[in-house]
Amino acid sequence: MALQGPKSRTILERLTDEKNIPRKYYSFQENVMVAGINCLVSKTGYTGEEGYEFYCGPEDAPKLWDALMKEEELIPCGLGARDTLRLEAAMPLYGHEMDDTITPLEAGLGFAVKFDKEEFIGKKALLSKGVTRGRVGLTITGRGIARENCPIYRNGEQIGITTSGTHCPYLGKPVAMALVNIEFIQIGTQVEVEIRGKKVAAEVVSLPFYKR
Amino acid sequence: MMQDLKFTKTNEWVQYLDETTVRIGLTDYAQKELGDLVFVNLPEEGDEVVAGEAFADVESVKAVSDVYSPVTGTVRSVNEELLDHPELINSDPMEAWFIEVEEVRETTEFLTEDEYDQFISKEG
Numbered sequence: 001m002a003l004q005g006p007k008s009r010t011i012l013e014r015l016t017d018e019k020n021i022p023r024k025y026y027s028f029q030e031n032v033m034v035a036g037i038n039c040l041v042s043k044t045g046y047t048g049e050e051g052y053e054f055y056c057g058p059e060d061a062p063k064l065w066d067a068l069m070k071e072e073e074l075i076p077c078g079l080g081a082r083d084t085l086r087l088e089a090a091m092p093l094y095g096h097e098m099d100d101t102i103t104p105l106e107a108g109l110g111f112a113v114k115f116d117k118e119e120f121i122g123k124k125a126l127l128s129k130g131v132t133r134g135r136v137g138l139t140i141t142g143r144g145i146a147r148e149n150c151p152i153y154r155n156g157e158q159i160g161i162t163t164s165g166t167h168c169p170y171l172g173k174p175v176a177m178a179l180v181n182i183e184f185i186q187i188g189t190q191v192e193v194e195i196r197g198k199k200v201a202a203e204v205v206s207l208p209f210y211k212r
Numbered sequence: 213m214m215q216d217l218k219f220t221k222t223n224e225w226v227q228y229l230d231e232t233t234v235r236i237g238l239t240d241y242a243q244k245e246l247g248d249l250v251f252v253n254l255p256e257e258g259d260e261v262v263a264g265e266a267f268a269d270v271e272s273v274k275a276v277s278d279v280y281s282p283v284t285g286t287v288r289s290v291n292e293e294l295l296d297h298p299e300l301i302n303s304d305p306m307e308a309w310f311i312e313v314e315e316v317r318e319t320t321e322f323l324t325e326d327e328y329d330q331f332i333s334k335e336g
Contacts (some may be wrong), residue, residue, distance in 0.1 A: 080273070080274045084273060143251070143253070143295065144251065144253070145250065145251050145271050145276070147276075166273060166274075167250040167251065167271070167273045169273065174250075174251070196269075196276075
């Protein structure tokens with residue numbers, strides 16, 4: 001269960017001792033009591049905002065939910081809203097920006113690949129494959145909302161495919177993430193996205209779409 | 213005017229402007245079910261629409277949905293204001309018509325307002 005948003009820390013301080021709250025992004029604390037429930041609390045999330053995630057026993061989950069929902073500022077958020085937030089923050093999601101055919105270098109996750117290590121599974125494959133495509137952001141400048149798996153064209157030739165797309169509430173316009181051939185990743189590149197049979201103008205822009 | 217208003221099971225409303233001309237829009241129930249609309253795709257003047265087939269689509273942040281034509285005929289007018297302001301469909305669905313169709317030859321099954329209200333109460 002995730003508690004996310006600018007007030008998440010203030011709210012969490014009401015439900016647990018302040019010393020139980022992890023301070024560093026991507027760190028966690030085990031066996032801490034949140035509203036009387038034993039949890040692992042991590043300072044993580046997939047929304048692009050400050051926030052925390054709770055891991056507890058399945059039998060405790062409804063109790064934790066009820067305890068959180070007693071805090072008046074909180075509103076429940078489903079996966080659709082979460083996916084919009086992670087897309088605005090340009091966070092790659094497995095099955096979309098990443099899968100077993102996309103290398104971490106293509107997905108823009110080079111920071112997590114340590115080539116100075118002597119050996120790791122996939123090192124040889126990564127080095128021999130090279131990087132032929134890259135993850136980019138697109139804003140749709142024509143009419144239409146690109147979703148995932150829309151082909152991308154430049155001068156009539158397919159150069160890539162969208163991996164996620166939606167209407168971006170923060171920018172008030174449609175955006176997408178895409179994998180395109182490496183020669184077309186420059187910011188400002190004009191492309192066309194095929195949305196349900198129609199080619200619509202789009203532009204390569206820098207990621208993320210939203211940064212807190 | 214209101215007695216000329218019909219509804220479909222696919223949640224469109226149809227208003228007869230004369231015997232063979234209609235105005236088509238999306239019902240209040242449909243716009244509520246879809247949520248905030250952020251994009252609408254409309255046909256063009258002169259296009260043919262076919263009863264029971266999609267003629268437009270509307271998109272919320274989450275998903276795209278087809279809008280089905282209740283009639284067969286020729287598009288004589290398109291409410292292009294919706295292209296820039298799809299939110300009008302949410303704020304006033306009965307005013308936010310999509311298209312006007314002339315030379316109406318065929319229709320799908322129509323419901324009266326009462327029948328439609330009953331239909332959606334079962335759906336919900």
